[in-house]
Amino acid sequence: MSTNKIIIFLLATTLMACGSKTNTEQKSSVSATQAIVELTDAQLKNSSIETGKLEQKSISSILKLNGKIDVPPQNMVSVSMPLGGYLKTTKLLPGMHVSKGEVIATMEDQQYIQLQEDYLITKSKLNYLEGEYLRQKELNKTKASSDKILQQTEMEYKSQKIAMSALAEKLKLINVNPNTLSENNLSKSVSVFSPISGFVSKVNVNIGKYLNPSDVMFELVNPEDIHLNLNVFEKDVDKLSIGQKVLAHTNNQPDKKHACEIILISKDLSSDGMAEVHSHFESYDKTLLPGMYMNAEIKVSTNKALVIATDGIVTFEGKHYVFEVVGDKKYAMREVTLQNAEEGFTQISFSEAEEISEKTFVTKGAYTLLMKMKNTEEE
Secondary structure, three states: OOHHHHHHHHHHHHHHHHHHHHHHHHHHHHHHHOOEEEOOHHHHHHOOOEEEOOEEEEEEEEEEEEEEEEOOHHHEEEEOOOOOEEEEEOOOOOOOEEOOOOEEEEEEOHHHHHHHHHHHHHHHHHHHHHHHHHHHHHHHHOOOOOHHHHHHHHHHHHHHHHHHHHHHHHHHHOOOOOOOOOOOOOOOEEEEEOOOOEEEEEEOOOOOOEEOOOOOOEEEEOHHHOEEEEEEEHHHHHHOOOOOEEEEEOOOOOOOOEEEEEEEEOOOOOOOOEEEEEEEEOOOOOOOOOOOEEEEEEEEEEEEEEEEEHHHOEEEOOEEEEEEEEEOOEEEEEEEEEEEEEOOEEEEEEOOOOOOOOOOEEEEOHHHHHHHHHHHHHO
């Protein structure tokens, strides 16, 4: 290779290296300055940007819990027939509403007739024995009748009275009024009445089925005291108190909030360190059923925290930022971590500890700066 060619090759190599270095420096310069946004006077005038200092403000943290809807034992009733019998009629279906005292089924059995017959016969005998006892009592006063006969008559009278009282209570078990029972209204059928107002949760029978006294025919629920049973970790129990407000929602309708109030905090912990917290719904929703799972949020322990107006926060590529005022119409994009939010303010923290009390930040219109920055990058 000639000397001239060597010189030309070296010069070309040097120029290429210089050009590459210049491009790298330009890219580095862009990377270093792309977080700075500068507006013109016209842009600032047409924007809704407001600035101010960060504040120390009382803000509540949110405790998130889960649990399920429950009903206290006194509000859930199992209906059965104490003397057993065959189910003659019923129209109940799960979910139906019933009123207290409403006929929910009709039962029939031969033993019902026998019980009514025994009661009326016993009642008739009692009327006879009562008269005989009073007669013997008068005779005994004049010694026209012996003490032994009087005692025997009295014993028979009281025994019959006890038997009639026992039969009357058995009649009440099958919803037959002994005071209105006569030989003219004997019936092989008896009615089953709803003991509460509420809705049917279970139907365990069918027409014609024989039921033993221990068989549960229906399960009824009174929704007036339906409540939400939440599970809370041991470390969070002391953050809660009776009367605290709760907002709950189901997985199917997360946007539909149900207001509750804490009525009981369990003093016992389960084996996994959980305590039960019972809260009452402020208004009952018929779509909420016992056993349904729900999520809940409770505002707890208000503390002083560094906050900024929520309108001063932007989200970009999965991260959160605020804009610091660094000069005349110049704003630096600063990454922050978001924590609790309340009443238009959000608690934030910076990645590095620094003194920010004298610094000024954009509190409104932050998205205007974000759009300006993105447009600048695209240019």
